[in-house]
Amino acid sequence: MNCKICGREAEGSYCKVHGKAHRNLVEKFKVWKRALGVQWKRYLEEVAQNSLTGEKAREVASFLLLEVDDSLH
């Protein structure tokens, strides 16, 4: 399997670094939900445009947003 984002060697859907960013995203969603009551899509949008978000986390968030959009159609 190759990483869905960068095409590097992957275990599962993502490479090592994107995998770590993905785990962080899932983990931190709980905090955001508690803090603002946001839903998954809104959360991803917020994180994707926050200037403090790390580059890899932003890439994963943007990628997941595409998936969310696809699933709506």
Added chain:
Amino acid sequence: MKGYTLIVAEKPSAARRIAEALDVKNKPELRKDGGVSYFVVDRGRKIVVVSAIGHLYTVTQQGGKKTRYPVFDFTWAPRHLVEKGAGKVKAHIETISKLALEADTFIDACDFDVEGNLIGYNILKYACGKAEVAKRMKYSTLTSSDLVEAYENVLPMLDFSLIEAGRTRHEVDWLYGINLSRALTGAVKHTCGRYVSLSTGRVQGPTLRFLVQREEDILCFVPTPFWTVKAEVEVDGRVYEAKYEKRTVECKAEAVEIVEACQGRSGKISKVERRIVSQSPPVPFDLGALQREAYRLFGFSPKRTTDLAEHLYLDALISYPRTSSQKLPPSINYRFILHSLAQQTKYEKPCLELLRLEELKPHEGKKIDPAHPAVYPTGNRPKRKLNRAQGKLLELIVKRFLALFGDPARRERTRIEIHLDDHLFFLSGSKVLKEGWMKFYKPYVHFDEFELPSVRVGEDVVVKKVTFDECFTKPPPRYNSGSLLKRMEEESIGTKATRAEIIQTLQKRKYISAKNIQVTTLGFSLTEILEKYASTIVSVQLTRELEEKMRSIQDGEEERESVLAEAISQLKPVLAELRRREGTVGKTLNMAVQQSMLEERTVGTCSKCKSQLMILHSRKTGKRFVGCTGYFKGICKTSFPLPQQGLIKPNRKSCLSCGSPIVTLIRRRRKPWRFCINPNCPKKRKREQAIEL
């Protein structure tokens, strides 16, 4: 000339100081042999003082091709036979060998630490053949009095366990360095047919890994929101900002609720708490602490601080800087040093104040070093003009020395609690009651004083408004050379003498960027490869364990042979694995090298077509310039001229005035010059003038 004592010093300037100190008239005779200076000293008995130029001998492969690996057979050889550009070494070895023929007594006077002991030993062994009978001068400053004392009380023999420890360290580092470099370089060569020099070392691997891990934390960081609530309260006509008892509120609804509940309420002072805190003076500088403090205050890299301190030491202005001690024994004579420093106008007042004390007792730290005390000033006045950086470092060392004798500083901390109904807010303030040692350490220490009004419990205060701010958690900071050095110390990898060098090597090999220690693509790939196929090499724990074993040699608790055997048994499987994976390793590294080369040439984005701007060379003239890569797609002709001399490095920043990329020009013996590549930049002239200043 016959029948004299031959003293071997580590560096020419140390040799001169030793010769001057020991000569009865302080005027030794300078002689030269094949370009190498030595001194003939009259001290009733004839003494000849000659110097090395650091290490004259080094570890090298014993026979065989210079590209094969694994290679575990090594020997010690004169450096000029092994390294390019070590031509002077030959002359030094020849002169020392000649002088040794007629000498009857031998003294090693190199710096007293692992490296110095090894330098002296190798010379006495290979150039003189007298290591077994040589004596040892031990001193911590190059002042005349210390040198004379060291000579009069010369130690009867060399410190062989320290030498053994040093020898083993060099040998183990060589085994790691040579084998890993050959494995990595060979992998690219065999897979892609390209020669790129790649290397890593025993301590470099784990150090780079710290950096990679931190960089990954930053890249993968997801901020989370939190809120802070504050109340503006008026006391005695002044407005203060009181903080809410919970410093952070994790839910927006809760923050809104608090603010609503407090709206329109008046406040009542419910508690006033005053606490006196005492702060002890700092402890004397060991090398690591000096490097960190110089980085914090002046932005000096650890390597630069080491070099500057070395100069100050060779000028007999400070004691030996490569120390891990935080102790200053009375034998260094505090009073004498303070008296000497008082001769300099700028230190006169504080020194006289300290000299009035009945007892002088420095505040000391826990760390000890059997070879040297902590870093301290000798009290000597500089004989030549110091450059700015040397002057700064010396002043820091002097002021730290003075501060050690000061009283603890005392501060009063005040906390005023204000209740708005059920909600608690507080004000905090601080006031210096007694400066103590801080007076001596200015301007390197300063306190934010914030005085609060005097109020009584039960008093009412006017609440002007209550608000909340939305904040986000921040990613962890990148390491800087100060914090990286600290991490290496905490993890016990490397030694005080080598850590600064390792950070510099990582920069030289382009695994990290020079400025803010950002890991490059190459650094990432290398670490990834090593983690995957050579995990023992980047393991902090194994590195530390080996480090501890080498230290035990120093204490006579471990043997050189067994440490070497262990290093080899760690390396063997790693090298076999790297060879088995040569294809993958070579391809990955080759790609990373290419990517890095591309990054080095990319200066920014074109404002017209958003393609990359790169440093290119004209096919016709060979001259370099910045060109837009949109040109190759036929969409853009943007280009900028560049200076033809020197090295150009992209700055990854844009000009504030015109938005064009900034680059840095690095030329020999000149300060790096940062400039906007746009020749028509409106602020160009102004900036050029500013840079010249």
